[in-house]
Amino acid sequence: MIVKRAKLSFWERLYVPALLGGLQVTWKHFRRTLFGGKAVTMEYPEQKWVVPEGYRGAPYLVRDQTGDTKCVSCQLCEFVCPPKAIKIIPPGPAGQPADRANAEKMPREFEINMLRCIFCGFCQEVCPEEAIFLQRDYSLTGLSRGEMIYDKEKLLALGGTHAGVQKWKDKLDEAKEQETFPVKG
Amino acid sequence: MDWINNFVGGLTAGQQFALFSLLKVVIVIFGAVLPIVAYAVLVERKVSAFIQDRVGPNRSAPFFVKYLPVVGPFLVRLGIFQPLADGLKFILKEDFTPSHVRKVYFWIAPAIAMVPAMLALAVIPFGSTLGNQKMVIADLNVGILYTFGIVSLGVYGLVLAGYASNSKFSFLGGIRSSAQMISYEIAMGMSVIPLFMLVGDLNLSKVIEYQAGTTLGFIPNWLVFKQPIAFVIFLVAAFAETNRLPFDLPEAETELVGGYHTEYSSMKFALFFLGEYTAMVAASAMMVVLFFGGWTLPFAGLDHPAATFIMGFAHIGIFVAKMLALMVVFIWVRWMLPRFRYDQLMDLGWRRFVPLALANIVLTAVVLWAQNAK
Structure with a gap:
């Protein structure tokens, strides 16, 4: 492709219009930032970004509307997790109900290594009990490193109740209705 | 004060000269130039940030800031302590010498880059007088020739660094810097010839004397108004000489990693960095002397040598203020223009500025001849 070069006038070839334009633009930005306080910088620890609804951040375990653990220790999330960040220890035959x-059961221990987690959301997608959600x-x-491995209590505390689901x-x-006889239609 | 007077009075003239020269060198270099260089870096970062809608360095705070109620946080927001942190970082960093470099030249190069920039400051009259001392380190009769001689040595540091580093990027940077410096040196040298034709003396103090007073009652007699073409050429050439954008081809971060200082780290890199900013200080000081009337202001009797200490300090203040204003221009322009392509740079130097400077010399000569012929 041949790019046509515009023929510049003598005035333009002196670089003068470019210089003046440049001065104008840079001065405008300088003035706006210094005196108008229009800096785009978000000064992180003091100002924090408010993530939008539906943002997929760290995965946490949630409780149901009555405050019970939703997770049933099926280990599907552990299986699907691409970076192998999730480790579940099931209760075993004689474990806690x-x-x-x-x-039938809930996990004895449920750990997510947040250093490995990539926030992909597969665990949320695969969970049959809707017990784990990517939160904000x-x-x-x-x-x-040890501090970054979140255990069950921490995950549940951070996750809160997810009564909406x-x-x-x-x-x-x-099921309760079917316990009485005759069963209502 | 008595013992000082007695001590100084007891010395011979030669000893006094040596003592005062030493004092001036120490005070100017360590008391003025190095702090100005350090804070020029801060100003550069702040101005750059504001032009780019950012806030710039505003975090570094030494331990004592928490004892200063209102001033402390304000200073921290201004980034006043940033240069201290930067300096400390440079000193504490590992001084790494890669195995593939030519060691001797590699070690010499940063010094050679730094020293000429400082030497160039020796002939700058940064004030009129304090007591009976002229405020210039060396009042040479060939001031400007000395400056050009010394400033052009600065390129050796860059070329040597490029050669010694034994790496492609450094080598290209070194080559570029030599070509650029040489071509702009000529334009720069020729641009100031008309000034000395007008002044009739190469001594920079005489150049300042010439610029005292006003024309028509309000325009200062500064040479920038009498020789605008010379000023433009000198300004552009100064940008090229100090490797500032839009002529920063020797380091061109986007093309050459770091250019001639790619392989350098720690204090050796800092020396290049300081050298660049010292060169900027020297170039600004030179422009103030040559084009903006040095330490003079055309009112309140500020344009003849000071009789009192207060006036002496006022002159130094005026000089520093003018110089800092020019340095802000250096920084401002950085964010205004894109980098020149290499051939455009050479084209501008050789085919625009050299003929223009020659034409300016001829024009000035003709005008002077016509005036004297009357």
Whole structure:
């Protein structure tokens, strides 16, 4: 392709219009930033970015509307996790029973290594119990590697209750209704 | 004060000269130039930040800031302590010498880059008088010739660094700097010839004397108004000589990594850095002397040598203020123009500025001849 070069006038070839234009633009920005306080910089630890709704940050475990652990230790997330950040220790045959009435078990330990986690969201997608969600935390810090491995209590505390998603509530109501006889239509 | 007077009075004239010269060197270099250089870096960073809509360095705070109630945080926001942190960093960093360099030249080069810039300051009259001392380190009769002689030595540091580093980027940077410096040296040298034709003396103090007073009652007699073409050529050439954008081809970060100082680290790199800024100080000081009337101001009797200490300090203040203003221009221009292409740079130097400077010399000669013929 041949780029046509515009023929410059003598005035333009003196670099003078370019110089004046440059002075004008840089001065405008200088004045706006210094006197108008229009700097685009977000000064991080003092000002924090408010992430939009639906942002996929760190994955945390959630509780259901009654405050019980939703996770049933099926280990699908551990299996699907690409960087192998999740480690689940199931309760075993004689382990602690689940919080919830209609779940068979819950994990004895559930660890996410936040140094390995890539916030991909596969765990959230694969979870049949809707027990793990990517939430809006994006800035995780710690003073040691050990501190960055989040255990079950920490994940549950950070995750909070996710009462909006109540997968088993309707099923539970349905089951309760069927306990009385005759069953209502 | 008595013992000082007795001590100085007891010395011979030669000893007094040596003592005062030494004092001036120490005070000017360590008391003025190096702090100005350090804070020029800060100003550069701040101005750059503001032009780019950023805030610039505003975090570095030494331990004692928390004892200063209002002033402390304000100074921290201004980044006043940043140069201290920068300097400390340069001193504490590992001074790494790569295995593939030519060691002797590699070690000499930073010094050679730094020293000429400082030497060039020796002939700059930075004030009129304090007591009976002229405020210039060396009042040479060939001031400007000395400056040009010394300033052109600065290129050896860069070329030597490029050669000694034994790497492509450094080598290209060195080559570029030599070509650039040589071509702009000529334009620069020729641009000031008309000034000395007008003044009739090469001594820089005489150049300042010539610029005292006003024309028509309000225009200062500064040579920038009498020789605008010379000023433009000198300004552009000064940008090229100090490797400032838009002529920073020797270091051209985007093309040559770091140019001639790619392989340097720690204090050796800092010397190049300081050398560049010292050259900027020297170029600004030179422009103030040659074109902006040095330490004079055309009112309040500020344009003849000071009789009192207060006036003496006022003259030094005026000189420094003018110089700092020019340095801000250096920094400002950096964000205004894109870097010249190599051939455009040579073209501008050889085919525009050299003929223009020659024409200016001839024009000035003709005008002077016509005036004297009357």
